[in-house]
Amino acid sequence: xxxxxxxxxxxxxxxxxxxxxxxxxxxxxxxxxxxxxxxxxxxxxxxxxxxxxxxxxxxxxxxxxxxxxxxxxxxxxxxxxxxxxxxxxxxxxxxxxxxxxxxxxxxxxxxxxxxxxxxxxxxxxxxxxxxxxxxxxxxxxxxxxxxxxxxxxxxxxxxxxxxxxxxxxxxxxxxxxxxxxxxxxxxxxxxxxxxxxxxxxxxxxxxxxxxxxxxxxxxxxxxxxxxxxxxxxxxxxxxxxxxxxxxxxxxxxxxxxxxxxxxxxxxxxxxxxxxxxxxxxxxxxxxxxxxxxxxxxxxxxxxxxxxxxxxxxxxxxxxxxxxxxxxxxxxxxxxxxxxxxxxxxxxxxxxxxxxxxxxxxxxxxxxxxxxxxxxxxxxxxxxxxxxxxxxxxxxxxxxxxxxxxxxxxxxxxxxxxxxxxxxxxxxxxxxxxxxxxxxxxxxx
Numbered sequence: 001x002x003x004x005x006x007x008x009x010x011x012x013x014x015x016x017x018x019x020x021x022x023x024x025x026x027x028x029x030x031x032x033x034x035x036x037x038x039x040x041x042x043x044x045x046x047x048x049x050x051x052x053x054x055x056x057x058x059x060x061x062x063x064x065x066x067x068x069x070x071x072x073x074x075x076x077x078x079x080x081x082x083x084x085x086x087x088x089x090x091x092x093x094x095x096x097x098x099x100x101x102x103x104x105x106x107x108x109x110x111x112x113x114x115x116x117x118x119x120x121x122x123x124x125x126x127x128x129x130x131x132x133x134x135x136x137x138x139x140x141x142x143x144x145x146x147x148x149x150x151x152x153x154x155x156x157x158x159x160x161x162x163x164x165x166x167x168x169x170x171x172x173x174x175x176x177x178x179x180x181x182x183x184x185x186x187x188x189x190x191x192x193x194x195x196x197x198x199x200x201x202x203x204x205x206x207x208x209x210x211x212x213x214x215x216x217x218x219x220x221x222x223x224x225x226x227x228x229x230x231x232x233x234x235x236x237x238x239x240x241x242x243x244x245x246x247x248x249x250x251x252x253x254x255x256x257x258x259x260x261x262x263x264x265x266x267x268x269x270x271x272x273x274x275x276x277x278x279x280x281x282x283x284x285x286x287x288x289x290x291x292x293x294x295x296x297x298x299x300x301x302x303x304x305x306x307x308x309x310x311x312x313x314x315x316x317x318x319x320x321x322x323x324x325x326x327x328x329x330x331x332x333x334x335x336x337x338x339x340x341x342x343x344x345x346x347x348x349x350x351x352x353x354x355x356x357x358x359x360x361x362x363x364x365x366x367x368x369x370x371x372x373x374x375x376x377x378x379x380x381x382x383x384x385x386x387x388x389x390x391x392x393x394x395x396x397x398x399x400x401x402x403x404x405x406x407x408x409x410x411x412x413x414x415x416x417x418x419x420x421x422x423x424x425x426x427x428x429x430x431x432x433x434x435x436x437x438x439x440x441x442x443x444x
Contacts, residue, residue: 005070017063021056028052043318050277058259062144068092069147076149080157080356082349087266088221089212100131104307104419108142127388127420129165151211157182157359159391178204185360198350222342224266229340234274235261236334241281246290247325248281252314254330255305261333296321297440303384303392304418320437326376332357362395380440381411387423412436
């Protein structure tokens, strides 16, 4: 006899699952402490202790999703969507992009990309989209099982690909699709642009309410926006700590620990996690501990990470004393915190979700990179020319040249793909990175 969904949820997630993940986290914390005692002379500092807590948080989220069917309504959302509204309606949120990144990090993305390609989707399509579509079409679960959505919520502020991607998902799953269209910002947002987005968010609320089977509780929404703002401020503070010398964290630490700010940013436990992470980073600063043991050169990373080669890149650069101290990608999840206003949740959401870095001009992106080069005292810039993310890679050749000529820092285009390892040559990348490090050394 099949157990009722509520019983399976209570046992699989609430009782057995959470306890098992807590024990796993404690084991990992002991392992990290042991590494600190054992690896005093390594080129890279052992992982942050808080990373074990992050892994527990994200594993709990995916475990909850695994048992959610029949218990909670599920919404699949893009990373730039105004999710606080859905959280207030008690949707369980699933980010296909985050799941695809997880597949990339565990080197499972290529198999799912191939599934999509066999169904007729071009290899030139974003590897996140191919991973997600391949997973949906094949029914396979290369990393974890994702529940079928009750609602799809898409915002075009990161790229236009998500619009067509989510249309495919809507056709496949036969569920409602909400699209929030955000005008591209070539300059400061105009009042009519903000109002245009605000009206779309307001129009989305009745659809989400109908699927959720409840009305939007505005006191709850304001509380969630307050948590999002606090978590984003803490995340920004964590990243800004890398302005210290030596940098206590690297951009690779940022990539690893950004999951909660993307997937769970309105949750109180996310606030608590980043409070813990910030405290640990401050302890590193007080003790003079750098993410790279012998930091000599400091570099800014542009674009998404290369998920399947994070460890290799970190180790290769650290052996030369290079610390990737900042990334405009991780920074994007914190820099908009001042726009969040719990007392004006809908109006401020229109402002916030108009302004992600990918919805602003290449000139604005260049200005942001110049500021980060100065603030983080960078000796160079690595621009990941990402085969999959064409909007993020647009203008990088000109940006590279302007950074070199106007700011005086050498910049380097690293060709790869954020999730599809078939578009990456480790030998070629290693040789070019070595040459880039030598160029920075000559400039010192």
